[in-house]
Amino acid sequence: MSDLYLRLANTPLGQTAVKSLGLPSPVPLTRLQRPDQPFIEGDVLIGAANGTKAVASLGLTISASPANLFFASGAESLGDSEQAGKKAKALDLSAPIENAFKALVFDATGIKNPDELKALYAFFHPTIKKLSANGRVLIIGQTPSSCRKPANAAAQQALEGFTRSVGKEVGKKGSTANLIWIAPGTDQHLDSSVRFFLSPRSAYVSGQTVRIGKSDLAPAVSQVKPLTGKVALVTGASRGIGEAIAQTLARDGATVIGLDIPQALNELRAVTDAIGGKAFACDITDAAAPNLIADFIAEHFEGIDLVIHNAGITRDKTLGNMPEHFWDMTIAVNLSAEELIDEELQKRKLMRDNGRIVCISSISGIAGNFGQTNYSTAKSGVIGYVESMAKHLKNGVTINAIAPGFIETQMTAAMPLTIREAGRRMNSLSQGGQPIDVAEAIAWYCSPASNGVNGNVVRVCGQSLIGK
Numbered sequence: 001m002s003d004l005y006l007r008l009a010n011t012p013l014g015q016t017a018v019k020s021l022g023l024p025s026p027v028p029l030t031r032l033q034r035p036d037q038p039f040i041e042g043d044v045l046i047g048a049a050n051g052t053k054a055v056a057s058l059g060l061t062i063s064a065s066p067a068n069l070f071f072a073s074g075a076e077s078l079g080d081s082e083q084a085g086k087k088a089k090a091l092d093l094s095a096p097i098e099n100a101f102k103a104l105v106f107d108a109t110g111i112k113n114p115d116e117l118k119a120l121y122a123f124f125h126p127t128i129k130k131l132s133a134n135g136r137v138l139i140i141g142q143t144p145s146s147c148r149k150p151a152n153a154a155a156q157q158a159l160e161g162f163t164r165s166v167g168k169e170v171g172k173k174g175s176t177a178n179l180i181w182i183a184p185g186t187d188q189h190l191d192s193s194v195r196f197f198l199s200p201r202s203a204y205v206s207g208q209t210v211r212i213g214k215s216d217l218a219p220a221v222s223q224v225k226p227l228t229g230k231v232a233l234v235t236g237a238s239r240g241i242g243e244a245i246a247q248t249l250a251r252d253g254a255t256v257i258g259l260d261i262p263q264a265l266n267e268l269r270a271v272t273d274a275i276g277g278k279a280f281a282c283d284i285t286d287a288a289a290p291n292l293i294a295d296f297i298a299e300h301f302e303g304i305d306l307v308i309h310n311a312g313i314t315r316d317k318t319l320g321n322m323p324e325h326f327w328d329m330t331i332a333v334n335l336s337a338e339e340l341i342d343e344e345l346q347k348r349k350l351m352r353d354n355g356r357i358v359c360i361s362s363i364s365g366i367a368g369n370f371g372q373t374n375y376s377t378a379k380s381g382v383i384g385y386v387e388s389m390a391k392h393l394k395n396g397v398t399i400n401a402i403a404p405g406f407i408e409t410q411m412t413a414a415m416p417l418t419i420r421e422a423g424r425r426m427n428s429l430s431q432g433g434q435p436i437d438v439a440e441a442i443a444w445y446c447s448p449a450s451n452g453v454n455g456n457v458v459r460v461c462g463q464s465l466i467g468k
Helices: 004-009 012-021 055-063 076-084 114-124 150-173 191-198 240-251 262-274 289-300 324-347 363-367 373-389 417-425 435-446
Strands: 043-048 068-073 089-092 101-107 131-142 176-182 208-212 231-235 255-260 278-281 304-309 351-360 398-404 457-460
Touching: 004 012, 004 417, 043 055, 043 076, 043 114, 055 068, 055 076, 055 101, 055 191, 068 076, 076 114, 101 114, 101 191, 114 150, 131 150, 131 191, 150 176, 176 191, 191 435, 208 457, 231 240, 231 289, 240 255, 240 262, 240 304, 240 435, 255 262, 255 289, 262 278, 278 289, 289 324, 304 324, 304 435, 324 351, 324 373, 351 373, 351 435, 363 373, 363 398, 373 398, 373 457, 398 435, 435 457
Parallel strands: 043 068, 043 101, 068 089, 101 131, 131 176, 176 208, 231 255, 231 304, 255 278, 304 351, 351 398, 398 457
Antiparallel strands: none
């Protein structure tokens, strides 16, 4: 559904009206236009606290783009910024700055105590106002739980509050801010995540933290079609977010098995035929469903690389008025079916090495929602499932979750006007997301180069004001 307010607010008359009335003034978001589009263009500034661990890797990744790379100079606390690489040019932050930056990237891994957090101020104070519309702020830190000293852990945890606050400041420009925490010695696994968070693919992802852990070195992959040769199962693929996921994974080279209920078979076939995939009709709550799905995969492909648990339903009622079957059905579709399907695929050894499992949670599962005790319970359970499974999966298989916020779909279009408008405006970007925003985040998780990303829950919500 079209966001009329967004369009009107970006007309000359609308801009005057929203400014005089103090209303939200959302900036149209720039999303990926073509698969071979560079992940970042324009001026990019890198800064690093002393004792840095990741700035060289950051410089290497960004240097692979056509961006003009600069490193911060002129501040004693930013001395290690010069390690950004030979292609980076010095920019004196103590002098007037003329650049308009497409991205501000800061390596905070060297910060060992709260006093050293001043390096954040030294880097961002003179530059944050120079961030352009649809810009990116990306901070790299060390996973707090890996810090031996409490002061070190405190300083690294502080980065989360800093990042979330910056996200709310820059959101009015349509810009985002995110934080990547890396385990010691894992800076070489940053590439796919840095590319994602600096690119138009992450247009509706802001205020998020991602943990990168230890894993085998990522294989070299095509940046245009990183999923070539992979087979993906996408549940709930006949429309909306599921359709966008199927199309995006196919765009990136995967062969897609689209799954949905038998009643949606015609719509499902239209989706899979258009992308050269296969359609499979099945009710995932049927006791025989996991076996039927496994049989289909074994017959046609002999194995699966990517499993995207997108199928979901809502059956809203306040708890006192909720029929028992509303509860049972919501838990079965949104939570239990995912566990049973994964269990069957693993039991029959159909999940290939270095596979990816992605589950769909919701901000309702993080913050709760009126009249959705069943849905919120299920989606919160998804988070617990992902975090636990991440510790048990072997052979390079990872599992992560996406928690969408307000996404423009047929379901949200049916909401009452006031609720729909509140959902759109109650985030740092003051607008709803698109199904492609969820799909792009899933494609990032699925990349073979994202093998260090495991057990994460990333909200695709424009930094919603609801929830954590």
